[in-house]
Amino acid sequence: MYEQISHSLLNDILVELRQKSKPQNLQLFYTRLGANFYAIYSLFHTLYGNRPDFKEHLRNLVETLMRQYVNRPSHLRKMDLEREKDHNWFLSQKWVGMALYCDGYADNLKGMLSRLNYLQELGVNLVHIMPICDCPQGKSDGGYAVRDYRKIDCRFGTFKDFDKLVASMKKRDMLLVLDVVVNHTSDQHEWAERAREGDKTYQDYYFIFDDRSIPDIYEESMPEVFPETAPGNFTWDEKMGKWAMTVFNHYQWDLNYQNPAVLIEMLDIILFWANHGADILRMDAVAFLWKKIGSSCQNEREAHLILQLMKDCCQVTAPGVLFIAEAIVSPTEIIKYFGEDAINAKECEIAYNATYMALLWDAVATKKAILLNIGIQNIPQKLERATWLNYARSHDDIGLGFSDADIVSAGYEPLSHRRFLIDYFTGNFEGSLAAGLAFGRNLETGDARISGSLASLAGLKHALVNNDANATSTAIKIILLLHGMILSFGGIPMLYYGDAIGTLNDDSYLDDESKSTDNRWAHRPKMDWNRAMLRTQPGTVEYSIFCAVKKMIAVRKEIPAFADRNNRELLNVDNPHLFVFSRFDQINNSPRVLVVGNFDDEPQPLKLPPLQHMGFFQYELIRDLLSGETLHVADESLICPARSFYWLQA
Structure with missing residues (x-):
């Protein structure tokens, strides 16, 4: 859907940025930006739309995206195109x-x-x-x-x-x-040091308070992450003469994402490491971001x-x-x-x-x-x-x-x-x-x-x-x-x-x-x-x-059945020591793999008739894929050794 308000604003931002930057081959960037901008604008507006400096921060956001796209090495841009075409690449069993x-x-x-x-x-x-x-x-x-x-x-x-x-x-x-540590920084980070020196801009990057009145209200409902080594969620900084929110440790100051400048700074860092070759970024402590x-x-x-x-x-x-x-x-x-x-x-x-x-x-x-x-x-x-x-x-x-x-x-x-x-x-x-x-x-x-x-x-x-x-x-x-x-x-x-x-x-x-x-x-x-x-x-x-x-x-x-395509079926069996599930290959329609894990210190039987009614073990011979051993299933049950498992296929 074409959304007039967001795209009109985007046009204004791009005109301004083109006047400031050197000509670049930005066709793919503009295509992706246009495809995603309504969602970006909507989310940014939901979070920060009530601020008088909303448009200024949105412009800074787009400028950050453009600058990091220009900085992205050509071999990584090529990889982006390949992964866009094969968008399920990470679901493969080969990883x-x-x-x-x-x-x-x-x-x-x-x-x-x-x-x-x-x-x-x-x-x-x-x-x-x-x-x-x-x-x-x-x-x-x-x-x-x-x-x-x-x-x-x-x-x-x-x-x-x-x-x-x-x-x-x-x-x-x-x-x-x-890793990108998105929730907090060290209290020795440049932002924290500048906050400590009294810079209001950087004090707004964190949760900083003059006294305990607001921190005490927070503490009423906030649990302690490390009650033994870091009790409480706030730390007094002597040099700053203020309290800082420190959920994890007293030397880790929590970032304030109610400030859009923090989000843009962190996005810039995410893209910095993406441009240095990271395929996957682990976003640390995301449950604590707000x-x-x-x-x-x-x-x-x-x-x-x-x-x-x-x-x-x-x-x-x-x-x-x-x-x-x-x-x-x-x-x-x-x-x-x-x-x-x-x-x-x-x-x-x-x-x-x-x-x-x-x-x-x-x-x-x-x-x-x-x-x-x-x-x-x-x-x-x-x-x-x-x-x-x-x-x-x-x-x-x-x-x-x-x-x-x-x-x-x-x-x-x-x-x-x-x-x-x-x-x-x-x-x-x-x-x-x-x-x-x-x-x-x-x-x-x-x-x-x-x-x-x-x-x-x-x-x-x-x-x-x-x-x-x-x-x-x-x-x-x-x-x-x-x-x-x-x-x-x-x-x-x-x-x-x-x-x-x-x-x-x-x-x-x-x-x-x-x-x-x-x-x-x-x-x-x-x-x-x-x-x-x-x-x-x-x-x-x-x-x-x-x-x-x-x-x-x-x-x-x-084993294609081990690729992750919501192709697992948990099976209830009449033995409390066994964990049993099947994996199936929806694409190649190859035989199912039955996984059987025995957590007991004694060998345990897996009763076969109920599984045969579900379509398993319709053959007299099955193979354990790991050992290559052929197992006979003519009896009423299959014995799984103690503290062991099978990957079985007919």
């Missing part, structure tokens, strides 16, 4: 990711270049390099307290090193994921409007770039970060499937898939052109974010069940071999989250310390079971560095004063490349895990 810290994985960016072969050997072709922007030493929050968005931290290297790494990744057909008195200041409607606006603007300048929503919230809320549309992701094309991750760990602890089956059924259906990021571990803690209603439906009492899980994974439950750590414990409620590496949570640390061969075997099976579930579920699997060789908790963080109070550093280790070399030696733990994960990845890439 397998890994998240890593640059300095933890390879010391620095230069070292990363020489370690790409490890990723290729494993089959990883999508690499999330955790934040590399300049941060203050000791007050970096693992890179999420940014001091300069356009400068690489000297500990990691230079832009020359970064550009070499990106060029090598492109040649290897590897995708690059980078603050409103009387609310929790999370998941507000305006936060979604901001993301929609950022996405529409990116579609104009860098349409080949995708967004990940880092929103670790309830299933009913996280689904909204794809955007409200029947098909297309209007906000972020990718979101973390945190609920699936937490449910998998629940199944590990209970040895049952009851809550897992219920919780998955209650995750709303995602959009067609959107996908989940499925993971077993990440740099962050594990939050037990499934709903109380689902816990009750599974036959548990919510409070006691969560306490059981915390006790189980911290090794404080009889029979548990897990070696995790309680994180962010709330002394009033007893609630906590869980830190620890995948291998330590699976019991491998305890098994190796005690030289227990049976426990070691069980831990390896749990590690592989979790990988088997994330690689087959539907979406982009995101492995975590070190997990493919069974990396254990690293206690060295306790010796670093800036890290010692944050036990998440236990699962942010330095990659042990001597241990990694053991992946080539049969009989070692590293060999067992690495080779199995490598084979899973290779097989996954050959």
Whole structure:
């Protein structure tokens, strides 16, 4: 629909910008801008239309888009065109990711270049390099307290090193994921420093208050993110003589998106990294983008409007770039970060499937898939052109974010069940071999989250310390079971560095004063490349895990049914220990793949007659796609080994 008001305003803006800029070949830019401008104008007007400087800010927005389009390298513009033609490219089963810290994985960016072969050997072709922007030493929050968005931290290297790494990744057909910390900056960022010096323009970039009257009203409804280490949501700045909103840590000042200048600045930063070769941008802490008195200041409607606006603007300048929503919230809320549309992701094309991750760990602890089956059924259906990021571990803690209603439906009492899980994974439950750590414990409620590496949570640390061969075997099976579930579920699997060789908790963080109070550093280790070399030696733990994960990845890439096209069917079976679902190929109409996961310590039967009535196992012989083993299904049931899984096809 042609909309006169917005396009008349756009014409005025473009006339002004043409008079200021040198002639450029902007045909594609104008086409995309025209196609998206009504949506951009509408969103911008909804957020900022009541301001007298609305038109001035809108002009600045368009100028930012044009300038960054002109700056976009020709090979990235070519990539944009290719991805516009194949707009479902990211739904393919060929993508397998890994998240890593640059300095933890390879010391620095230069070292990363020489370690790409490890990723290729494993089959990883999508690499999330955790934040590399300049941060203050000791007050970096693992890179999420940014001091300069356009400068690489000297500990990691230079832009020359970064550009070499990106060029090598492109040649290897590897995708690059980078973080943009959109919710807050370091209190040492230039904007914060200028605010501290009394510059009203930059004080308006944040939530700054002369006294506690307004902050106290906010606090009435705002929860604490880190009650142990960063209680409250406001910090007094002595030099400024004012209070700043600091939801995460006292040295991270929350940005004020009620100011359109903040949105334009952040959009400029997003496009800056898109133009430096990022294929996917992980938008950090998006649930917190809009603050409103009387609310929790999370998941507000305006936060979604901001993301929609950022996405529409990116579609104009860098349409080949995708967004990940880092929103670790309830299933009913996280689904909204794809955007409200029947098909297309209007906000972020990718979101973390945190609920699936937490449910998998629940199944590990209970040895049952009851809550897992219920919780998955209650995750709303995602959009067609959107996908989940499925993971077993990440740099962050594990939050037990499934709903109380689902816990009750599974036959548990919510409070006691969560306490059981915390006790189980911290090794404080009889029979548990897990070696995790309680994180962010709330002394009033007893609630906590869980830190620890995948291998330590699976019991491998305890098994190796005690030289227990049976426990070691069980831990390896749990590690592989979790990988088997994330690689087959539907979406982009995101492995975590070190997990493919069974990396254990690293206690060295306790010796670093800036890290010692944050036990998440236990699962942010330095990659042990001597241990990694053991992946080539049969009989070692590293060999067992690495080779199995490598084979899973290779097989996954050959199975079209594992592409993510809303082609998964969850199956209810009469065995509480089993998690069973089918994947089907809508395009090539190839045979279905039946995924069966057994979370129990004993072999479990899968009764076949009910599945045969649903069209499965109509043949006497089926094949496990991973082992290549042929299974006979003439009997009434199929036995799934303990803590193991099958990918089955007739």
